[in-house]
Amino acid sequence: MSKTLVAYFSASGTTKRAAEALASATGADIYEIRPAAPYTGADLDWTDKNSRSTVEMRDRSSRPELADMDANIGAYDRIFIGFPIWWYTAPTIINTFLESYDFSGKTIILFATSGGSGLGRSAKDLAVSCPGAEIMNGELLNGNRSREALREWAAKF
Numbered sequence: 001m002s003k004t005l006v007a008y009f010s011a012s013g014t015t016k017r018a019a020e021a022l023a024s025a026t027g028a029d030i031y032e033i034r035p036a037a038p039y040t041g042a043d044l045d046w047t048d049k050n051s052r053s054t055v056e057m058r059d060r061s062s063r064p065e066l067a068d069m070d071a072n073i074g075a076y077d078r079i080f081i082g083f084p085i086w087w088y089t090a091p092t093i094i095n096t097f098l099e100s101y102d103f104s105g106k107t108i109i110l111f112a113t114s115g116g117s118g119l120g121r122s123a124k125d126l127a128v129s130c131p132g133a134e135i136m137n138g139e140l141l142n143g144n145r146s147r148e149a150l151r152e153w154a155a156k157f
Helices: 014-026 050-057 092-099 122-127 147-155
Strands: 004-008 029-032 078-084 107-111 134-140
Touching: 004 014, 014 029, 014 078, 014 107, 014 147, 029 107, 050 092, 078 092, 107 122, 122 134
Parallel strands: 004 029, 004 078, 078 107, 107 134
Antiparallel strands: none
């Protein structure tokens, strides 16, 4: 088993494609972080202040339930965690994922997809959910990067 895992949450498929490309380029295992209740298009309507995603992001203590707890986190030293940027940070389901496992002694590298903003305060916002782990912002993995470019980027961590 690889010592590297790429775990990701994808609401629309964009982050999934980035995660699959990263895992393929680095030979890492891959794990999808899935909500117990999948997000609908209406849930993701950021212009609606009553949409599920907006309500969750306004309440930073929100912890959407996970569909499963099948990630074998103990088998990995280095974990890339990917997500779409919501309101300049990670969706709260990433906090749920981090709080559901023991990440002590692990290196966590964040990557994201976004239509306009960077990783912002993601590492700081998520650090409280994974005590004992080293967590750092990676970068946006928008667009199509070559396998070699992804491999070189991942090797920096």
